[in-house]
Structure formats: C-alpha cells, structure tokens
Amino acid sequence: MAVLGLVLYTIVISRMNRQTNVIFGGVDGAYVSSDSVSFADPNVQETPEPTVDIWPDIDITLDIYSVVNEDNLLSSAFEPDVSRIEITRYMYFRTDHIDKLNAMLADMIEAGFSPYVAGAYRTYSYQNQMFNTKASQIAYEQGLSEDYNDPEYQLAVEQAKKITAVPGSSEHQLGLAVDLLDKQRQKMVYGDMDPAFFAWLDEHCWEYGFIKRYPTKKLLLTGWDEPWHYRYVGKEAAKFIMEQGICLEEFYAHYVPDFEY
Numbered sequence: 001m002a003v004l005g006l007v008l009y010t011i012v013i014s015r016m017n018r019q020t021n022v023i024f025g026g027v028d029g030a031y032v033s034s035d036s037v038s039f040a041d042p043n044v045q046e047t048p049e050p051t052v053d054i055w056p057d058i059d060i061t062l063d064i065y066s067v068v069n070e071d072n073l074l075s076s077a078f079e080p081d082v083s084r085i086e087i088t089r090y091m092y093f094r095t096d097h098i099d100k101l102n103a104m105l106a107d108m109i110e111a112g113f114s115p116y117v118a119g120a121y122r123t124y125s126y127q128n129q130m131f132n133t134k135a136s137q138i139a140y141e142q143g144l145s146e147d148y149n150d151p152e153y154q155l156a157v158e159q160a161k162k163i164t165a166v167p168g169s170s171e172h173q174l175g176l177a178v179d180l181l182d183k184q185r186q187k188m189v190y191g192d193m194d195p196a197f198f199a200w201l202d203e204h205c206w207e208y209g210f211i212k213r214y215p216t217k218k219l220l221l222t223g224w225d226e227p228w229h230y231r232y233v234g235k236e237a238a239k240f241i242m243e244q245g246i247c248l249e250e251f252y253a254h255y256v257p258d259f260e261y
C-alpha cells in the first residue's frame with residue numbers, strides 16, 4: 001500500500017511539474033515561467049486536417065517552408081544573404097524577402113503602433129554564444145558546476161534548451177524570422193504585452209507572407225510558446241496556415257508525410 005501511495009505521489013508530482021514547467025523563451029534574457037498555459041490546457045491540440053483538398057499547390061522543397069528545430073538542424077555553414085531591416089540599426093533579414101517585412105512594419109506604424117524588432121537574423125555562432133551564456137547563467141544561479149566537462153553542468157544545459165534554442169535549431173539562423181514587440185512594452189510576459197499589437201499582427205501578418213510561428217495552442221507540437229515570433233513562409237502558405245489555425249509542422253507534414261514532429 002505504501003508502495004502504491006509512493007507511486008501515485010510520484011505520478012501526481014511529475015504531472016504537476018509538467019504543468020508548471022511551461023517556459024517562454026527563445027530570446028536572450030527571456031526567462032519567464034507562467035501558469036497561464038499548461039499541458040492540460042484544452043486549447044493545446046492538433047488541428048484536424050481539412051477534409052477537402054484545399055491545400056495550396058506549392059513546392060515544399062523551397063527553403064521558405066523549411067522547418068528548423070532540434071530534429072532538423074541548420075549547419076553552422078548556413079549563412080543566408082541578409083540586409084538591414086529599415087526601422088532598425090543593426091537587425092538583419094533575408095534580402096530576397098525583406099521588402100515584405102519592411103512593408104509590414106511600415107503598415108503597423110501607419111496603423112498607430114510602434115513596432116520594435118527584438119530579434120531577427122542570428123548567425124550560428126551568435127546562437128551558440130547565446131546558448132552557452134544561458135547555460136552558464138543557469139549553472140551559476142543554481143550553484144551547479146560551471147565546468148563544461150562536469151556532468152552536473154549538463155543539468156544546466158538541459159534546462160537552457162527549454163529557454164534558448166540550441167545552435168542550428170533556431171530559425172532565426174534562416175534569416176526568415178523576427179521577434180516583434182511594442183516599443184513601449186518590451187517585456188516578454190503575457191500580462192505586459194499589448195493585445196492590440198498582436199491582434200493586428202495575427203490578423204494581417206499573412207498579407208505580407210508571415211505566420212505566427214509558435215502560438216500557445218501549438219506548444220506541444222512546436223515546443224515553443226512565443227507570441228512575438230513571426231516567420232516568413234510566403235503569402236500563399238501564410239494565408240492557409242493562419243486561416244486553418246495550423247502550425248508550420250502540420251503544414252509541412254501534409255506535403256512530406258514521413259516527416260515526424
């Protein structure tokens with residue numbers, strides 16, 4: 001009986017941990033746990049495939065559709081041609097599609113918002129540096145060994161993976177992703193964000209070929225919950241993805257059936 005009790009206790013505790021372990025991340029300095037989302041959230045679910053074949057007729061091998069994550073890494077040698085985003089001093093985006101991003105930001109300003117580009121293109125080595133900084137910060141905060149060869153340091157590395165993408169797994173390296181925040185409200189915490197700012201983006205981003213890449217309801221499929229992260233996939237795919245409420249993984253898997261996510 002005592003053993004059964006212990007087993008049940010362990011299950012309950014591990015479930016509780018799963019529910020409170022939701023961490024918003026992906027951008028340097030973002031280290032926010034929240035109880036606003038949990039793995040028990042009924043909104044976290046797969047969207048059923050449309051029954052009628054209304055999927056866009058596209059060439060899925062184009063790199064604007066690339067899914068980049070821990071299972072699909074970019075090589076350290078991948079360096080796209082990028083240009084400076086108009087409203088920024090040193091933020092860069094893929095040259096071949098930057099006109100759409102510039103237009104979207106200009107129209108946001110026109111609509112009365114003050115967009116701030118908190119993140120855009122990142123090189124592999126910068127992502128590497130960000131990741132290592134996050135891991136050593138966690139090791140320091142938790143009093144773990146900061147020696148990379150010490151197994152204890154790997155505990156910090158595992159935790160860092162939940163907050164900052166490991167090098168090669170960030171689609172910021174693709175040059176097709178931006179993190180957008182309101183200039184006046186830059187804290188990456190749900191309660192502090194301007195809902196109207198993101199409502200505008202969620203309604204209009206597809207018109208410029210962008211999708212909300214990591215919506216809360218797709219956390220279990222993408223691994224990330226980042227309302228500020230928008231990704232260029234071209235207008236056709238963006239319209240479909242936003243209208244159907246699917247994520248890029250679900251979209252990609254329709255064309256590449258053996259793709260696992």
Ligand SMILES: [Zn+2]
Binds near residue numbers: 177179226
């Ligand atoms: Zn991002």
